Amino acid sequence: MPGTNLDFPARLRAAGLRPTRQRVALARLLFEGGHRHVTAESLHVEVKTAQMPVSLATVYNALNQFRDAGLLREVVVAPGRSYFDTNTGHHHHFFVEPDGALHDFPSDKVTIAGLPAPPKGTRLSRVDVIVRVRR
Amino acid sequence: MPGTNLDFPARLRAAGLRPTRQRVALARLLFEGGHRHVTAESLHVEVKTAQMPVSLATVYNALNQFRDAGLLREVVVAPGRSYFDTNTGHHHHFFVEPDGALHDFPSDKVTIAGLPAPPKGTRLSRVDVIVRVRR
């Protein structure tokens, strides 16, 4: 992660969030390695395993706040479960159907041509491409 | 709907489903007009309004069975709610963010080039393009 700020308290402050013990622990898990796709439940298990117990409500709060602050993006691929993505740049996803695994792929090689104009009175917000694959 | 079979009992039988009173009523609502996007809840309200009460559990059962039989396809656009689509042909969607409205657009004018190969050991299943727009 070249150019990534590893001073998590500072990054949280910059995002308008108090660098609490819990938020710093979660930010470390989320942002100090490569890009990740997590669910609230998977991150909660992880933070417990790392001997840093954080309540499930706090995990949900933090994920929603991080998303609202632009630190994460939410990816909707399966009904009834939200994935949060530490990669906030332009990219798309492979979704492996039975397991629920998500893989990034860069959007810069992908060209989408011929998209119709947005319905009247609306502005484009984002184009999501989900390539569903099965084993 | 040219070429569409309006004999719902026959269509259900062809799909391997007994043409019960409830399934026929739901199929009529779903398939006798143009293409539609429904949720279990919205279809349940509709069938109640049409004076043919069907339990919510049956609406869920029927939507899942119709999907498994290829009569419907499930579209995942928002966390925590499933949309079912009577258009099972190749097409993509506009999703209007605050209201949750879905609009089809044909995929034949849209070209997606440069998609990477599926991850090792997987086969392509479907490519979903969701164009998110806001007012």
Add this chain to the structure above:
DNA sequence: TGCAGTCTTTAGAATTGTTCTAAAATTCTT
């Protein structure tokens, strides 16, 4: 047409993922 066998429907309970509540704990400012 009558039955038996199988499948379906249903109400309500259960489950799952997520949000809310309000009291206790922490963080920030001075």
Add this chain to the structure above:
DNA sequence: AAGAATTTTAGAACAATTCTAAAGACTGCA
């Protein structure tokens, strides 16, 4: 360190969906 504001937390509440098991409906075959 004190006071004010924010955050955390356990548990309750909620929303969408699935499950349970008993009652009802459909079908094939007499």
